[in-house]
Amino acid sequence: MPPAVERLARRYLRQPATVTIGVAGKAVDTVEQRVEFVAGDDRRRQRLLAILGQRTHAPPIIVFVNQKKNVDLLGQALGAARYSVATLHGGKTQEQRELALARLRSGDADVLVATDVAGRGIDVKDVSLVVNYDMAKDIESYTHRIGRTGRAGKKGLAITFVNPADDRDVLYDLRKMIAASPVSRCPLELARHEDAQAPPALAKAAARARPR
Template sequence: MDEVDRMIDMGFEAQVKKIMEVLPPGDMNPYYTGKGRPERLTMMFTATMPPIIERMTASYLNRPVTAMIGEVGAAVESVQQDAIQVPDDDQKKVKILKDIIKSHQFQPPIIIFVNYKKTCDYLSETLNEFGQRTVTMHGSKTQDQRELAIQQIKDGEADILIATDVAGRGIDIKNVSLVVNYQMAKNISDYTHRIGRTGRAGRTGTAITFWNAKFDKEVLTDLKEMIMKSPISQCPDDLRRHEAAQTIRNIDV
């Protein structure tokens, strides 16, 4: 089950448990040799491992093993992370975004993440007028429309994918040079998945996040800590020192 944590987040815990309960017996395991008691091989893939998934593995799996590449829940070391404090003004934010694009520092394909589909459509229209070739993905798009958008990016018919978190997981677009969080993710888990669209398959990538203390104060501490953990990133002083990024975590003893 791929991105099983997201399935739980979306309220499908009961359905996931039902799937686990009705899976076929172990003799369906392609690695079963026919010797001894058959056991089913069950695999879950995710970039984050919240406690509820750990509890499920203990409940349904025999001798569960966790294989980790890097640190669970952390961004990969091949992604250089940056954060830009932006004003609460879409025109000024768009200007910053346009400056990044027209710098030609980053080659297509580029992915821009937003939180709302209306922002997705607005940015697409604005950047198209700016001379960019964009496609969009959000919750109101059909599966065929989503697949077409991905294919256009892969075929070079479009340069920029503007998307909500529906594109944060489960898609693989090669050679994404830049991910822009035009709107910061609502939690650090989604942020991790978003920026994981770049820096894949041995390549390096860049993730730039626009942040505003008015809207993002709940995640600024996590964002600061995530950037500071990266060996190839440097946390900007305005984020590192901002009062909203100084939250002290409660530790259960």
């Protein structure tokens, strides 16, 4: 559950119990994680279309975007490319959200473009591919996103587009997450990136301590 809801539950419940499936804060070993450094919206859109165009990943597929307006824009772009798309974000009514998920589950839509609203608390069977069109702002959200695939013991694939200028604060945690996965390989560009070598707070403190 979201951290704010968890805090609220702990405040008002007596002796609350927590049930964890798998290991908290860790990606399951059935999800292969790939990272691609792709800067610029045009290049990301072209790369996403290239991945979908390979037709090697059976629907349903989930594409995560950070902002609500960009969910709708990307959904329109994929629709124009003749993909059957559903969209989901916090600006939708509950009825619209349920319809989007129903379309994905029934096969009426092949691709769901969504914000982190779809990262938690939903169950769509047999998601073969998750694409982080925008990298999540924190590693917890990233873990929940990629957990939409590789469920029930099946293998899944998560591809993440990274823009170092925007995502520098999460590169260290991302590198550690991928390095801990037995089915994933950390790309050299991420492994050697300056911002992936230490936690952001530590790196900033070291930078402030350097003589000028």
